Amino acid sequence: MNYLAHAWLSFNDEGILMGNMLSDFVKGRQRYTYSEEVQKGITLHRAIDEFTDAHVLTASAKQVFRPSLGLYAGAFTDIAYDHFLAKDASENSEEGWRSFTDGTYSALKRYAEAHPVPERFARMLHYMKAENWLFNYRHRWCIENSFRGMTYRAKFLEESNTIAAYAAFENNYEHLQQCYQEFFPLLKAFAWEQYLYLCKKTEF
Structure with a gap:
């Protein structure tokens, strides 16, 4: 659910961005219907998720939500992380985030218009752009709306x-902010290392 983090950790590579954003909507062998670049993005997305879910700082953040959300705590923690990333001036300025998120929507829209994408992804992208989720994550009202949207979509909430x-x-x-501040530099370094590995792998 941490869409902003996955977009940011695509390192301005559009093929990686597409895979990173599509990954949760692509199941099993469906990934092999996409280009090699998009497949790399899917691989990176899943590595980021595994690293995040297994980290002790994320475990600490999840405890905040576990009493009210149980097994859904991880998804809500992801949304909280995106809130702090959207406000993180050490990563980007407010105007920089605005420019980045606008560029992300444009890249996703171009791809979706030129290639088949899962219907659920296309529907999500429509609302993401219309409501400007990626930029508005900086606002607490957007986090509350995101929590509400997650609750509506979840079967047992x-x-x-x-x-x-x-x-x-x-x-x-x-x-939660402290967990983010300690965790995100570690995640970014891990994602960059994985990105370089995936790019190097395709050179041979």
Whole structure:
């Protein structure tokens, strides 16, 4: 669910970006219907997810949401991480983020118009661009909306879970921010190393 992080950790490579953003919508051998560049992005996305899910700092952040969300805590932690990334001036300025997110929408739209993409991805992209999720993650109201949207889509969550999850986000804001601040540089270094490996692998 951390769409901004996956876009940012595509390192301005459009093929990688497409795979990174499509990955959750591509199952099994469907990945082999995409170009080699997009497949690399899918591989990078899954490596990022594995690294994130296994890290002790993410485990600490998940504990904030686990009482109200159970097994869905990880998805809500991802959204919280995107909030702090969107506000992270050490990664980009506010105007820089605006330019980056506009460019991301344009690249995704160009690809979706020229290639078949999963229907669920196309539907998600429409709402992502229309509501400007990637830039608006910096705002707490957008995080609350994102939590509500996740609750509607999740089979075993209800409106009460949204209220509890957002209260947990607000009440533990500093702790979640600290987890992000310690974790994201480690994730970025890992993703860059994986990106370089994937690029090098295709040279032989």
